[in-house]
Amino acid sequence: MSDRTIIRLSGITKTYGSGQAAFQALKGIDLTIDRGDFIAVMGPSGSGKSTAMNIIGCLDTPSGGSYEFQGVRVERLSRDQRALLRRHFLGFVFQGFNLLARTSALENVELPLIYRRHPAGVRHAAAREALKQVGLEGWEDHTPGELSGGQQQRVAIARAIVTHPTVLLADEPTGNLDTRTSEEIMELLTTLNRDRGITVVMVTHEPDMAAYAGRMIHFLDGRVERDHRNGAAA
Amino acid sequence: MLWNTFLLALRSIRRNVLRSFLTILGIVIGVAAVVTMVTLGNGATKSVADQISSMGSNLLLILPGQRFGPGSSGAPNFKVADVEAIRNQIAGAKLAAPVVTKVATAVYQAQNWSTSVVGSDDQYFESGNWELTEGRIFNDAEMRAGKAVCVIGSTVRKELFGGQNPVGADVRIKQFSCEVIGLLKAKGQSAMGRDQDDTVVMPLRTVQRRLAGSQDIDRIMVSVRDGASIDAVKDQLTLLLRERRNITSSENDDFRVMDTRQIAEALTSTTKILTMLLGAVAAVSLLVGGIGIMNIMLVSVTERTREIGTRLAIGALESEVLLQFLIEAVVLSSLGGLVGIALATVASIALAGVMQVPYLFSAGINALAFLFSAAIGVLFGYFPARRAARLDPIEALRHE
Ligand SMILES: Nc1ncnc2c1ncn2[C@@H]1O[C@H](COP(=O)(O)OP(=O)(O)O)[C@@H](O)[C@H]1O
Numbered sequence: 098m099s100d101r102t103i104i105r106l107s108g109i110t111k112t113y114g115s116g117q118a119a120f121q122a123l124k125g126i127d128l129t130i131d132r133g134d135f136i137a138v139m140g141p142s143g144s145g146k147s148t149a150m151n152i153i154g155c156l157d158t159p160s161g162g163s164y165e166f167q168g169v170r171v172e173r174l175s176r177d178q179r180a181l182l183r184r185h186f187l188g189f190v191f192q193g194f195n196l197l198a199r200t201s202a203l204e205n206v207e208l209p210l211i212y213r214r215h216p217a218g219v220r221h222a223a224a225r226e227a228l229k230q231v232g233l234e235g236w237e238d239h240t241p242g243e244l245s246g247g248q249q250q251r252v253a254i255a256r257a258i259v260t261h262p263t264v265l266l267a268d269e270p271t272g273n274l275d276t277r278t279s280e281e282i283m284e285l286l287t288t289l290n291r292d293r294g295i296t297v298v299m300v301t302h303e304p305d306m307a308a309y310a311g312r313m314i315h316f317l318d319g320r321v322e323r324d325h326r327n328g329a330a331a
Numbered sequence: 332m333l334w335n336t337f338l339l340a341l342r343s344i345r346r347n348v349l350r351s352f353l354t355i356l357g358i359v360i361g362v363a364a365v366v367t368m369v370t371l372g373n374g375a376t377k378s379v380a381d382q383i384s385s386m387g388s389n390l391l392l393i394l395p396g397q398r399f400g401p402g403s404s405g406a407p408n409f410k411v412a413d414v415e416a417i418r419n420q421i422a423g424a425k426l427a428a429p430v431v432t433k434v435a436t437a438v439y440q441a442q443n444w445s446t447s448v449v450g451s452d453d454q455y456f457e458s459g460n461w462e463l464t465e466g467r468i469f470n471d472a473e474m475r476a477g478k479a480v481c482v483i484g485s486t487v488r489k490e491l492f493g494g495q496n497p498v499g500a501d502v503r504i505k506q507f508s509c510e511v512i513g514l515l516k517a518k519g520q521s522a523m524g525r526d527q528d529d530t531v532v533m534p535l536r537t538v539q540r541r542l543a544g545s546q547d548i549d550r551i552m553v554s555v556r557d558g559a560s561i562d563a564v565k566d567q568l569t570l571l572l573r574e575r576r577n578i579t580s581s582e583n584d585d586f587r588v589m590d591t592r593q594i595a596e597a598l599t600s601t602t603k604i605l606t607m608l609l610g611a612v613a614a615v616s617l618l619v620g621g622i623g624i625m626n627i628m629l630v631s632v633t634e635r636t637r638e639i640g641t642r643l644a645i646g647a648l649e650s651e652v653l654l655q656f657l658i659e660a661v662v663l664s665s666l667g668g669l670v671g672i673a674l675a676t677v678a679s680i681a682l683a684g685v686m687q688v689p690y691l692f693s694a695g696i697n698a699l700a701f702l703f704s705a706a707i708g709v710l711f712g713y714f715p716a717r718r719a720a721r722l723d724p725i726e727a728l729r730h731e
């Protein structure tokens with residue numbers, strides 16, 4: 098275990114429902130993620146990828162096992178404490194973009210900074226800078242309805258990185274995009290990982306997209322089936 | 332944060348102008364009704380109070396029957412002897428004037444005018460605070476003889492004589508002719524919107540004989556001597572009249588002795604009933620308005636589930652989401668309050684003109700109405716806001 102470890106899952110289980118209807122979506126996950134990793138999480142539909150991502154993203158709590166995020170035992174935290182953890186260390190990119198409708202790109206990107214109580218001037222500057230980094234300079238005043246899918250996902254990425262998060266979590270970020278646009282998004286994530294040192298954990302179905310990552314984790318039926326550096330077998 | 336939330340709320344209201352307007356309609360109507368009603372009520376009360384104080388605070392009014400206004404029949408009317416007994420036996424009574432009122436048409440040359448004819452004696456003018464601008468009031472001989480002489484109010488003068496001096500002219504009232512000997516100084520509108528100057532005053536006996544056809548007196552006006560206790564005089568009057576009307580100790584009074592405060596209350600009692608009715612309407616519409624806000628906020632929470640999920644995911648606290656929706660509800664309902672207040676101001680000014688009462692702006696009632704509408708937002712916005720705040724971020728993000 099290096100001191101570069103920022104995420105450590107040990108024996109994580111997640112059970113939905115109870116009694117007869119109980120369903121175990123995660124059956125014991127052991128996983129460590131280092132600072133600066135670029136991870137592609139793969140596996141068939143229903144294998145527990147999103148469930149694991151939600152736990153890593155502190156949106157959900159495990160039913161069993163322990164989850165340490167930067168040394169903090171997340172499963173012991175309250176709902177609000179987890180919210181603060183997300184606010185300060187995590188960025189999210191969703192398959193469906195989840196931008197606020199009828200709200201300009203700039204205001205969408207500013208949203209996390211509002212919760213961090215940054216003054217308006219600082220927010221504007223930071224949001225412009227983030228939009229520039231995702232290649233959307235000049236699109237600040239456009240609303241999601243006026244942007245293409247790829248552009249919307251770029252806005253979402255800008256919103257995720259505007260707070261300088263330690264970890265960026267992306268659950269099927271290219272699931273709604275065509276191949277060319279997907280590749281552009283992957284280039285962007287690669288750049289952010291390489292140049293800004295942001296740890297990226299991304300779920301994808303497509304091997305072509307996973308190929309951008311440095312490490313691949315395969316889920317199967319609620320367990321980690323395979324975990325290997327890109328190119329090499331585990 | 333708070334300011335941003337406020338701007339956010341304004342923006343979401345602006346995005347849906349029609350819906351927002353319909354939502355706050357209940358509050359608008361409720362607030363407008365309350366503020367208009369209280370404003371007009373204040374105006375009416377003030378004009379009653381003004382009129383009462385112009386009557387002098389030492390005035391007592393004695394009426395037959397237990398109730399004020401029409402419907403007091405059954406109880407016998409008073410006689411001149413009652414008035415004389417009051418003058419002779421009640422030391423605290425400075426003046427006592429018998430009053431008989433009849434409606435009759437006064438005719439002068441080609442002009443005719445329906446007015447209220449009062450039969451009384453010389454004490455009527457002093458106890459009623461009447462002053463003369465022309466001529467004189469009737470003398471003892473005229474009163475005793477029941478002479479056809481009269482003192483007219485300024486409205487009657489205007490209607491019958493225009494700008495002419497009426498003193499010395501003969502006016503026809505019913506089938507008799509009556510000489511105008513004096514002109515009363517204008518008093519203006521009464522509290523209830525009655526024109527006090529629309530009157531003709533004659534000796535009591537003249538009215539009794541020629542118009543009423545009976546010896547009865549409708550009411551007695553008593554002026555309490557300065558320094559005398561009004562309550563004591565009231566008690567003495569009650570005792571005296573009970574005795575004169577042969578009321579046994581087990582029976583209730585069949586007359587009322589009212590002081591100016593009670594007269595004012597009687598005059599404003601209809602306003603009060605109206606106020607209560609309107610108040611009930613306003614309360615219901617405020618409740619409906621509140622429920623409307625709750626409903627629209629619940630719809631909004633459902634519509635914006637994904638947005639709430641996103642906010643929670645990027646680190647919004649439960650309390651911050653709660654506050655956001657609460658502020659939206661409060662902004663919405665306060666907006667309703669403001670529109671209602673504006674509407675009430677316009678309506679009050681217009682209605683005050685129609686109802687002939689003064690328009691009195693009251694900062695207190697307007698501020699109260701505004702605070703109340705904001706409170707409705709808090710009250711009815713809390714439940715939807717809490718629902719939003721307690722959403723599970725994962726499920727909210729998945730929401731279609
Ligand atoms: N809230 C839930 N309640 C019940 N079952 C769930 C819930 N969320 C996920 N599951 C189940 O858990 C399993 C894993 O789901 P998920 O993690 O979303 O899979 P993946 O993202 O790999 O497709 C699936 O069988 C799914 O039906």
Ligand SMILES: [Mg+2]
Nearest residue numbers: 146147148268
């Ligand atoms: Mg999934």
